[in-house]
Amino acid sequence: MSIILATAHDTYGAVLAQIGNPSPEAPPLADKIMQLVRYLTWFVLLSGILAIVYAGGRFAWEKWSGGGLQSPKMVAGAMIGGVVATSAGTIMNAVVG
Template sequence: MILTAAYDAVLAQIGNPSPEAPPNSDKILQMVRYLDWFVLLSGVSGITYAGGRFAWEKWSGGQLESPKMIAGAMIGGVVATSAGTIMNAVVGA
């Protein structure tokens, strides 16, 4: 009974803090936005390159390896763009 009262008193003082950005975090957030842009650019470039290679492989009659490149770029893009959602699901739980 005493432990329960002490436990409740401690929890009443802690409360439920809301997330807050640390001071001067605008530069870090800007870097994250730049990295996000670079990942998007890399994905578009990879899919464009793989599409061109796919056309070349079909035209020259070579072995088709470019569909794997396209699938890899698309899966990487899905994981990269959903990283924030995944982290919110894992950390927010």
Template sequence: MILAALHDTVLAEVGNPTPEAPPMADKLLQMGRYFTWLIQLSGITAITYGGGRFAWEKWNGGGLQSPKMIASAMAGGAVATSAGTIMNSVIGG
């Protein structure tokens, strides 16, 4: 009975806090959007460069290294665009 009263007293003091954005949250979100834009731009650039290099290698008859570049850029883009979902599944538990 004493433990129950103590438990109720402690819970009454703690309460149920409401979520609140941390200070500078808007700046952090803006920085995240900038990084997302930069990752998308670098992925598009890598795929474009890989495609041009693929055409050059095909035209000159050299060894084909560019398909690996294009596949790597596409795999990196898939991971980058799904990073939020991956982190939610890992951290969210």
């Protein structure tokens, strides 16, 4: 039994020694994916800015017309969404890494 294990160890050890240590390499189309991520990041930031501007205008209109105030919730939601969106990379690094 020990002869079989020794032979298997020698055989597989020689095969595994030939494999080598691969160097890290970017996956195919990585530059296109990163470009898409950058575009989506700009879209998220732009939509957050537009949401805050819209909510601010609505807040002024509600204040002027004397209606119920719903816009402070919109401003708070847009700000919280912006914080989560801009810190998504840091959050993922903390969770995954």
